[in-house]
Amino acid sequence: MLMVGLTGGIGSGKSVVATRLSRLGAVLIDADRIAREVVAPGTEGLAEIVATFGDRVLAADGSLDRPALGALVFDDEPARRQLERITHPRVRARTAQLAAGAPADAIVVNDVPLLVEAGLAPTYHLVVVVTADRATRVDRLVRDRGMSVEQAEQRIRAQTGDPQRRAAADVVLGNDGDLADLHGRVETLWRDRLLPYEHNLRDGVAVRGGTVKLTEADPDWPVQYARLAARIRHAVRPADLRIDHVGSTSVPGLAAKNVIDIQLTVESIDQADKLAGPLGDAGFPRCAGDWWDQPRYPTGDARWEKRLHGSADPARPVNLHLRVGGTPGWRYALLMRDHLRADERQRAGYLALKRGLAAGGPDTASYAAAKEPWFDGEHVEAERWAATTDWRP
Structure with missing residues (x-):
């Protein structure tokens, strides 16, 4: 209904x-x-x-x-x-x-x-x-x-x-x-x-992207995020969980796929699984299959486990990442967002990469894989920035 x-x-x-x-x-x-x-x-x-x-x-x-x-x-x-x-x-x-x-x-x-x-x-x-x-x-x-x-x-x-x-x-x-x-x-x-x-x-169908198409930075993206976050917060109550706008649409001035990335901080993967029903009822069904983040640090992990939900709304694609608070994947999402917000040079480099890759009309999976080498170098720069600015997530 x-x-x-x-x-x-x-x-x-x-x-x-x-x-x-x-x-x-x-x-x-x-x-x-x-x-x-x-x-x-x-x-x-x-x-x-x-x-x-x-x-x-x-x-x-x-x-x-x-x-x-x-x-x-x-x-x-x-x-x-x-x-x-x-x-x-x-x-x-x-x-x-x-x-x-x-x-x-x-x-x-x-x-x-x-x-x-x-x-x-x-x-x-x-x-x-x-x-x-x-x-x-x-x-x-x-x-x-x-x-x-x-x-x-x-x-x-x-x-x-x-x-x-x-x-x-x-x-x-x-x-x-x-x-x-x-x-x-x-x-x-x-x-x-x-x-x-x-x-x-x-x-329980989540809208997933097909061919990648970049959209110029939209000042309404943060407003859209706020509406979505309020629905998520209502869905998971009485739990009071941290919600963050992450990904490219959270960085002012950065062109991006018109998909709002949201990070919901959970206490455990077990809690993430228990929230699948309430989030699905609220319009954010769980995406089928296993989902994880590619490790960027020598943590010994083969992958950084998470749960991924999308949006049932055909006009508002969403990637809702459920990550355990304090884990490397959770920290990395916040670090990348804040570093790109702060560093104009890195932001320009990332934008040039995105435009070049998107020009070929790749599908979402190919587009994400092609950006991996850039992220391998960017996380080193981001950690240096974090150390010099005393950044905290």
Whole structure:
């Protein structure tokens, strides 16, 4: 089951995207609708709200007077937190109940207006954010919801900003154009990403690279890493394990294959094996076969053992290396990253090598093997640098 979080600022058109995904076959869970259900007349949720805020939040028919409650909590953060402590656990419980009732091969889209504000992004396999220019949003709120311009501006300011939403987004759908264009992009997302992602997730398939193609350095790579790391951290809890961005995409200015390399520090290979299930459920299935790092130091090891996971998301390849903390392979990954960040000459040499090798269009395995001689010399330079700078991993 693929869990997709859908969010967007008020007036962005998020509901249009939700409706389209539902018609394409998604199981839609509407957080706003659930929020109304859990405080309907006769519920424990409504009783607790009345006990906390008084009868003034009740309408004449005994239902919740939402405008009256909103006026109480809108500019009062402690009151708003009180309300959230009453409603959020109930909404989460009902959401989990509905998701559990969906088919095993479902794509469940959870429409959550305050997904980012509530810190829920890491709980989903993918987060889709719908955006629109501020003027467009204000116009929609005035035209479609009967707000004044001032009211619309106030509601927009009360929510988190677009930069925060974009940082949480795996997919951004701009909604300033016409409806046909938006529908087309939603259908492409469904066909090219969500359907294959769900299939890979269900079958435990990790996306693996084919022919090597270098991508120019992308300043968004660290942001993408942060999203992935948050999902990994959520998947392995309650364990609190170190997670690092390693590999070429972690080095600013360095062209690389568009694959995010992540190192998850484990206490033992046995712990790594026990995490295979939770990581697979979170969208990071274990790669089949045995995996290890080529020893660079005279440690006496034939190979540096590790576990390797990938990503089930067809649009975001990942190499997730599970290495035991303090071992040579673990240390080497951090040393190489930090040395290349610090040494412009070595970074330029590595980039020239990568460009030359990639020009021949090799497959991933051949490309990696061809770089081995360079690494044999680089690790000597890196150790000298570490000694002179008192580097620690």
